Amino acid sequence: MTTRRIESLADGIFSIAMTLLVLNLALPEMGADLTPATELHDLLFGQTHEFFNYALSFILLAIFWSVHHQQFHFIKRTDHTHLWINICSLMFVALVPFSTSLTGDYPDETTAKLFFDLNLFILGTLNALNWTYATNNYRLVDRGLDPRRISAENRRDAIIPVVALLAMVLAFITPLWSSCVYLLVPVMSAHSWFRHKKPGK
Amino acid sequence: MTTRRIESLADGIFSIAMTLLVLNLALPEMGADLTPATELHDLLFGQTHEFFNYALSFILLAIFWSVHHQQFHFIKRTDHTHLWINICSLMFVALVPFSTSLTGDYPDETTAKLFFDLNLFILGTLNALNWTYATNNYRLVDRGLDPRRISAENRRDAIIPVVALLAMVLAFITPLWSSCVYLLVPVMSAHSWFRHKKPGK
Amino acid sequence: MTTRRIESLADGIFSIAMTLLVLNLALPEMGADLTPATELHDLLFGQTHEFFNYALSFILLAIFWSVHHQQFHFIKRTDHTHLWINICSLMFVALVPFSTSLTGDYPDETTAKLFFDLNLFILGTLNALNWTYATNNYRLVDRGLDPRRISAENRRDAIIPVVALLAMVLAFITPLWSSCVYLLVPVMSAHSWFRHKKPGK
């Protein structure tokens, strides 16, 4: 059992979850008695929130995918526990279109936002666990891997769980705007990427 | 015709079937006159059963996928019969989202549970047949393959058909709880995995 | 531009089209006032036709996929025309779930059956064209390819278009049963596979 197979399943699940997000955008009902011009405007401008959610979830999934691949660049072997951490992680990847849809339909509801935030928190935590498990005592990585790179990746893996916790707190105060805090993730990831490149290479 | 191509089609079908499972989770109707707060609670807590089914089917498909890949690690060639065993097996993989959805919508119905159990029973049997056909007289595997490994895999392949039969019996007694018996599969697979590792390596 | 990329896109489209077929199976309406037991029986036994269609289209797509891969085993290069033959062919692969659904919803209608048969006829013809174009004057295959193998593959590629034409004729006489003629395809392909193996190896 090589890691190549996990990567291939993961690529499949990530790409499908990312494409299914678009199904959350509402289409006009077929056959309804439309007064097209006005309704189309309502349909498009009435879901600015959904378009924002689509872009946000797409980008967050892309970040998870890129973290997943960077981890697997160093992970050379796999074992039973590692396989199950990954399967659980993919289960929450496939759940993202559902929780994105909830936040789109109930933009003002704390519960909907908490569901979405919890989904990302668990996904981020499993991702961090994947790396910790694999690098602990060089279990699944090469002995020669730079310890600074291991801890740089650890710091980076903490970003999403911390931001998700912050979003949960905000969901109690202002549910409508709480998702905006995720815009910090690309910024912080990029920052951490550059800090991580400099000492490494 | 190499086995690499079958693996690539199988990875695709497994990852899509696993992601389509999430479409079984009910989303709120668009445009209905909602009283959001209460309805959202009902929507989420009213489908605990569906969430359990989602996780169960995802994990069962992940187990089938991992068995498939472990078999293909040893299977070096393919032939016409082997190709058709695999195509039939993938046909029942793609059917899992449908039968999962049936058990979610009719949690108390023996018929719905039997349909789901039968789907898994056929899938498990085809999987076992795949291995028996390939290893019989070393037809598609290398001569050097350890016979103990062949029979360890045979024992492991019997787990899912046996558990599915057990679930069918339970479906007549207590349909609502019969699916819980599948929780034995990960436990027994893990157990069999470790017994299988020790003599092999 | 190597053929590997075309194969990768084709594997994706084939596996998605094969999995989407299952969406044609009707699920119970959510929230309808059901009298579960009877309705579930009606739901399942009322769509025996749909289950047959699901299995038939899955197997036909699997045959197309396997022919596609056997052709690409010999095709070493690609060019602009060849790329477009393949893209058009994939367009009709992706259309199969739609035409399957039509025949399921209108099992007695000649028009629905003709649509399905035409879809398969075009797909089969493009497949045959793919091979003829590639092997004509050894354009995209190696000089050393056995001419008997080329013509064996040509004969095999003719099976689906011919059967589809036969199905079209039958669709005017007995639409409900016309699809059964496709059961000839696996039989004839297997026969042609064995004839094709003997001289080749």
Place this chain on the structure above:
Amino acid sequence: MTTRRIESLADGIFSIAMTLLVLNLALPEMGADLTPATELHDLLFGQTHEFFNYALSFILLAIFWSVHHQQFHFIKRTDHTHLWINICSLMFVALVPFSTSLTGDYPDETTAKLFFDLNLFILGTLNALNWTYATNNYRLVDRGLDPRRISAENRRDAIIPVVALLAMVLAFITPLWSSCVYLLVPVMSAHSWFRHKKPGK
């Protein structure tokens, strides 16, 4: 982080988006009281426009996919900015089934057409940016890459944005026919492909 992983995610997203296009074709409502024969004719012939849109979007996505792969044939490395250009580009690939569906439902509406055209314009521009960024100062390509090939690819990448702009202008004059201008894309691409082959090889 190698380019192979971006290609694998891209192949997944392209193949899913291309297959999801077919979901835009309207299927008969289940359980409606049909007068089958006439309704089926209406269903099929009433959506000639949708069939045209399906084929058009499928072919445009296939062109984007083939351009993407030809670029990646020369791009040997990746960096953070390049990764994000690609993720944004894939986000607009996944949006194509939605905007295709809009133009199908509102064939006479300027707004719907503008949405579709804007989607393709952004996608085409990101594609061109991908190449410009990668080849600027040989950032991600080999030093030995023929400068004439770089500028030939630049010219070819300009086709879709220019045609999309033209379609936007036409959408104000004759929304119903404006999409036909995209038929220029395959013609112009083929032309540019041949001009590009001759000096290159």
